[in-house]
Amino acid sequence: MSTLIRPLAGAPWLQGVKDAIPLLGGYIPVAISFGLISIQSGFSVLETVLISTFIYAGASQFLFVAMAASGAPLWLVVIMTLLINARHIVYGPNLAPYLSEDKKWIPLMHGLTDQIFALAHARLPQLPEQERLGWYSGAATLAWFSWIGGTALGAIAGGELTQRWPLVNEILPFALPALFLVLIIPRCNNRLWSITIILSAATALILKIMGYPNMAIPLAAISGATLFYALKNQRFLGEH
Amino acid sequence: METSMWLALASIALGTYLLRLLPYLWMKAALTKKQMEGGISAMPSWLTILGPTMIAAMFGTSLVPAHLDTISWLATGAGTLVTFAVWTRTRSMGLPILCGVAAFGMIMLSL
Numbered sequence: 628m629s630t631l632i633r634p635l636a637g638a639p640w641l642q643g644v645k646d647a648i649p650l651l652g653g654y655i656p657v658a659i660s661f662g663l664i665s666i667q668s669g670f671s672v673l674e675t676v677l678i679s680t681f682i683y684a685g686a687s688q689f690l691f692v693a694m695a696a697s698g699a700p701l702w703l704v705v706i707m708t709l710l711i712n713a714r715h716i717v718y719g720p721n722l723a724p725y726l727s728e729d730k731k732w733i734p735l736m737h738g739l740t741d742q743i744f745a746l747a748h749a750r751l752p753q754l755p756e757q758e759r760l761g762w763y764s765g766a767a768t769l770a771w772f773s774w775i776g777g778t779a780l781g782a783i784a785g786g787e788l789t790q791r792w793p794l795v796n797e798i799l800p801f802a803l804p805a806l807f808l809v810l811i812i813p814r815c816n817n818r819l820w821s822i823t824i825i826l827s828a829a830t831a832l833i834l835k836i837m838g839y840p841n842m843a844i845p846l847a848a849i850s851g852a853t854l855f856y857a858l859k860n861q862r863f864l865g866e867h
Numbered sequence: 868m869e870t871s872m873w874l875a876l877a878s879i880a881l882g883t884y885l886l887r888l889l890p891y892l893w894m895k896a897a898l899t900k901k902q903m904e905g906g907i908s909a910m911p912s913w914l915t916i917l918g919p920t921m922i923a924a925m926f927g928t929s930l931v932p933a934h935l936d937t938i939s940w941l942a943t944g945a946g947t948l949v950t951f952a953v954w955t956r957t958r959s960m961g962l963p964i965l966c967g968v969a970a971f972g973m974i975m976l977s978l
Contacts, residue, residue, distance in 0.1 A: 649964040653929070674868050681880035691879060701875040709882045714921065719891025721918035723898060724910060726891075736888040745922045797933055798972040801943070805950040805967035807926035809960050812951065814919045827920040831927030836935065844924040851920035852913065 632755055639758040643765025646750060650742050650770050652802025655777040656795065659788060661688055662781020668696035672782045679778035683737065683771060686841055687711045714845045718744040725751040729760055738767030741844070742803070749810045819858055827851030938978045946971030 635642045658679065665675040670692060682688050687708040694704045718739050725747075726732050739747075746766060751759050780788065789796055811828075815821040831847035839846075868876075894910065901909075930947070932939035950967030957963060 646960060649960065652964075652968060670868065678876060681876070682883055683880075684883050687879065687883065691876075695872060695875070701871055705875050705878045705882070708879045709886070712883045712886050715883070715886045716890045717914060717917050717921060719887055719889075720894035720910065720914050723891055723894035726895070728895075728899075732891075733888065736891055737884050739887040739891075741921075741925050745925060748918055748922065794972075794975065797939075798968065798975055800929075800933070801946050801968050801971040802964055804926055804929040804943070805946065805964040805971075806960070807922060807929055808947060808950050808967075809954050809963050811919065811922045811926055812954060820919070823916075823920060824923040827923035828927035828930070831924035832930050835928045835931045840928065843928045844921060847924035847927060848917055848920040851923060852916045855916050855920070 633753060634755050635758055635762070639754070639761030640765030640768075643762040643767075644769045646746060646762075647743075647766035647769045649802050649806045650746070651773050652799040653742065653806070654770060654773045655780075656799050657685055658774050658777025659781035659785050659796070661685070661692075662778040662783070663785030663789065664689065665692045665778075666782050666785070668692040670695075672779070675782040676775060676779050679775050682708075683774060684708075684712050684715075684740065690841075711841045714741075714848075715739065715744075717848075722747055722751060725756075725759060727756060727760065731760060731764075735760075735763060735767060738763075738771050740770065742806070743767050743770055745807055745810050749813070819855065822858065823851050823855040826854050938975065941978070942971045942974035945974050 661679065662675055665678065665688075666672065670678070678688055678691065682691065690711060691704060691708050694707065695701075718741075719736060722739075722744070743763075743766060747763055750762065750766075754762055811824055815824050827847050827850065830850045831843045834840075834843035834846060894914075898910070930943055932943050946967045949970035950963045953963040953966045
């Protein structure tokens with residue numbers, strides 16, 4: 628991954644907003660779906676919007692409304708949703724070396740979703756230290772607001788929207804794999820990393836197809852990291 | 868929503884926030900301590916490996932189309948190839964994603 632530090636031409640927060648725009652293609656259609664499903668599960672518009680505002684974690688929100696609607700014990704709902712979100716524990720430590728001591732980072736950790744982590748992991752090392760807080764604030768705020776806005780839209784008019792433009796819901800989400808691809812491809816700068824990245828992605832894809840969407844990311848990432856160490860220790864593939 | 872449901876919602880929201888915040892604070896404190904002791908402040912190597920593999924795994928899961936039919940897979944393949952091809956030329960973020968989505972959309976609409 629390129630670590631060449633380049634100062635930004637404009638305001639850092641604005642560049643953060645610009646860099647996060649591709650996220651909207653993935654966030655808004657999923658948020659609309661969540662809003663719609665939450666209303667169908669018996670939650671009000673306000674409750675639905677509050678869920679997206681404060682939990683702000685896609686997969687666990689879907690699980691929360693589905694389990695709550697099915698009458699599952701609430702302690703189980705809490706445990707299951709937190710287990711799904713447990714993958715987030717590696718995000719903050721990975722970004723820590725690039726973040727200053729500024730206390731503003733503490734509330735900003737609420738915005739550290741999968742996608743913002745992927746974006747920040749690639750972009751923060753390229754920015755001068757004094758521009759990182761502004762950049763992250765812009766990117767994370769746009770993503771958060773788009774998630775909340777999409778949820779509100781889905782809760783209020785989701786049924787009509789998906790009926791009128793069914794393909795928009797199917798086409799725009801491709802922005803997410805395209806974004807992840809451009810974020811991860813610079814890491815494939817030698818054989819060892821290329822094989823690790825390909826195996827991690829393939830494992831995740833297969834696990835999701837097999838019906839394990841929530842376990843796919845952590846299991847595939849651990850498999851990839853294990854392979855990385857196995858290959859590195861065998862020294863078959865040259866220097867890392 | 869009943870009080871118990873509000874409590875569940877608050878617990879999940881707080882728990883998720885702490886899952887994001889506490890490991891960051893822990894690592895920040897560890898790095899600062901290492902620096903103050905005069906050592907090189909470096910993350911554990913397994914964490915530097917797990918970060919990129921998590922992003923690769925997100926890429927893998929996000930590739931799975933909503934409907935597992937031939938057209939969707941064809942569109943996914945084309946969108947991925949176009950994104951990669953444009954990235955190799957521009958080394959930027961916006962244009963490769965735009966072209967990838969356009970290629971994906973064109974196949975979804977035309978077949």
